[in-house]
Amino acid sequence: MFILSLTYVKSLSEIDRLIPPHREYLAKYYASGNFLFSGRQEPRTGGAIIARAGSRAEVEEIIKEDPFLIEGVAEYEIVEFVATMTAPDLDGYRES
Numbered sequence: 001m002f003i004l005s006l007t008y009v010k011s012l013s014e015i016d017r018l019i020p021p022h023r024e025y026l027a028k029y030y031a032s033g034n035f036l037f038s039g040r041q042e043p044r045t046g047g048a049i050i051a052r053a054g055s056r057a058e059v060e061e062i063i064k065e066d067p068f069l070i071e072g073v074a075e076y077e078i079v080e081f082v083a084t085m086t087a088p089d090l091d092g093y094r095e096s
Contacts, residue, residue, distance in 0.1 A: 001095065002059050003079040004049040010073040012044065021067040029062060036093070046074065052093070056080055 008015055029035040029051070037050040053059045059078055068074035086094045 007046040
């Protein structure tokens with residue numbers, strides 16, 4: 001599993017301009033099963049995505065498609081973790 005932390009490095013007006021293509025990007029990776037949760041930070045300084053992938057290299061390839069990254073309005077931090085405990089409703093995501 002991966003925590004993808006986005007930090008906005010440009011104005012919110014530039015971020016807002018890219019929301020529609022960013023949401024299309026998110027939808028693609030929700031459909032593929034790579035993205036599990038996402039949303040903006042409060043205060044609105046960035047966002048976060050919980051993702052699953054076979055490797056960090058795969059995640060790095062996926063984020064290269066984000067319009068926020070392509071247009072240089074956000075930077076990503078990738079944190080890999082092993083989900084050894086989950087809420088009962090999320091047992092299918094538990095890793096050993």
